Amino acid sequence: MPMSQTELTPDAERTAPRAAPAPRDVVIRVRGLRKRLGGQQIFDGLNLDVYRGEILGVVGGSGTGKSVLLRCITGLLRPDAGEISIFETSATGRKAKQQLARTNCWGILFQDGALFSSLTVRENIEVPMREQLQLPRKVRRELAMLKLALVGLPADAANKYPSQLSGGMRKRAGLARALALDPQIVFLDEPTSGLDPIGAEAFDQLILSLQQTLGLTVFMITHDLDSIFTACDRVAVLADRVIVREGTPSELVDDPGHPWVAEYFCGERARVHRSQEGYD
Numbered sequence: 437m438p439m440s441q442t443e444l445t446p447d448a449e450r451t452a453p454r455a456a457p458a459p460r461d462v463v464i465r466v467r468g469l470r471k472r473l474g475g476q477q478i479f480d481g482l483n484l485d486v487y488r489g490e491i492l493g494v495v496g497g498s499g500t501g502k503s504v505l506l507r508c509i510t511g512l513l514r515p516d517a518g519e520i521s522i523f524e525t526s527a528t529g530r531k532a533k534q535q536l537a538r539t540n541c542w543g544i545l546f547q548d549g550a551l552f553s554s555l556t557v558r559e560n561i562e563v564p565m566r567e568q569l570q571l572p573r574k575v576r577r578e579l580a581m582l583k584l585a586l587v588g589l590p591a592d593a594a595n596k597y598p599s600q601l602s603g604g605m606r607k608r609a610g611l612a613r614a615l616a617l618d619p620q621i622v623f624l625d626e627p628t629s630g631l632d633p634i635g636a637e638a639f640d641q642l643i644l645s646l647q648q649t650l651g652l653t654v655f656m657i658t659h660d661l662d663s664i665f666t667a668c669d670r671v672a673v674l675a676d677r678v679i680v681r682e683g684t685p686s687e688l689v690d691d692p693g694h695p696w697v698a699e700y701f702c703g704e705r706a707r708v709h710r711s712q713e714g715y716d
């Protein structure tokens with residue numbers, strides 16, 4: 437008869453192997469990505485893993501290709517070479533892309549919110565539902581109102597047009613639309629750009645609470661040191677056409693390993709953040 441857990445002798449307990457740490461689940465895998473645009477080599481063998489449930493900050497100098505990377509991963513741009521898989525499904529072939537699109541597994545918040553100016557906020561949130569789901573109008577409206585509440589917008593924002601909203605409200609409306617189909621991954625392109633520090637902090641907290649309550653994986657392009665130290669579990673640094681460093685913010689502070697990373701995380705502006713966040 438096999439020995440039960442409670443029948444283990446003290447010796448057996450001492451020699452029993454300890455549980456291995458749970459392996460991290462990769463939801464986005466990029467390998468050997470190459471892309472040329474406008475005569476310029478943007479990526480040359482770029483590799484990146486994004487883990488389930490993390491907020492990954494993607495940083496890098498202006499024009500290094502952060503938005504191009506987002507567009508390659510989400511199929512808006514076609515890589516010249518390399519492999520991109522999302523939930524272990526290839527995202528590079530046309531068929532695979534269509535298959536992934538049907539699973540509604542991601543939502544995107546573009547830098548300017550990219551809302552349709554002729555539609556109200558509620559109608560904007562309903563756009564992906566109209567395109568992908570066969571839902572009665574009433575249900576669609578109720579779902580849109582739920583998304584609105586989820587991102588902290590008041591109900592009376594529903595019937596406003598984008599031009600009638602503040603910058604922060606437009607970002608939240610764009611996020612509500614990105615969440616319309618209950619995605620597992622959200623791509624955010626500089627979500628706090630153009631927001632005042634209080635609005636930016638509130639947006640970071642919103643992202644954190646959505647990550648925790650919905651279990652979202654977040655791919656966030658940012659220049660914002662506050663966002664990195666407040667919200668990001670890990671940071672990937674784009675330079676020299678590849679990801680040159682990956683790690684937690686504190687790992688990159690302790691061991692920058694690349695001149696741009698050193699300047700970014702250890703320069704004068706970063707010093708203030710590090711001391712505020714207790715990294716020094």
Ligand SMILES: Nc1ncnc2c1ncn2[C@@H]1O[C@H](COP(=O)(O)OP(=O)(O)OP(=O)(O)O)[C@@H](O)[C@H]1O
Pocket residue numbers: 473474476478496497498499500501502503504505
């Ligand atoms: N459709 C395109 N055609 C030609 N070149 C492009 C195209 N899209 C982007 N690029 C070029 O690719 C490079 C990377 O652009 P990208 O917008 O990804 O940079 P970024 O890192 O997001 O910059 P920023 O931080 O300033 O937003 C830039 O030199 C840009 O001019």
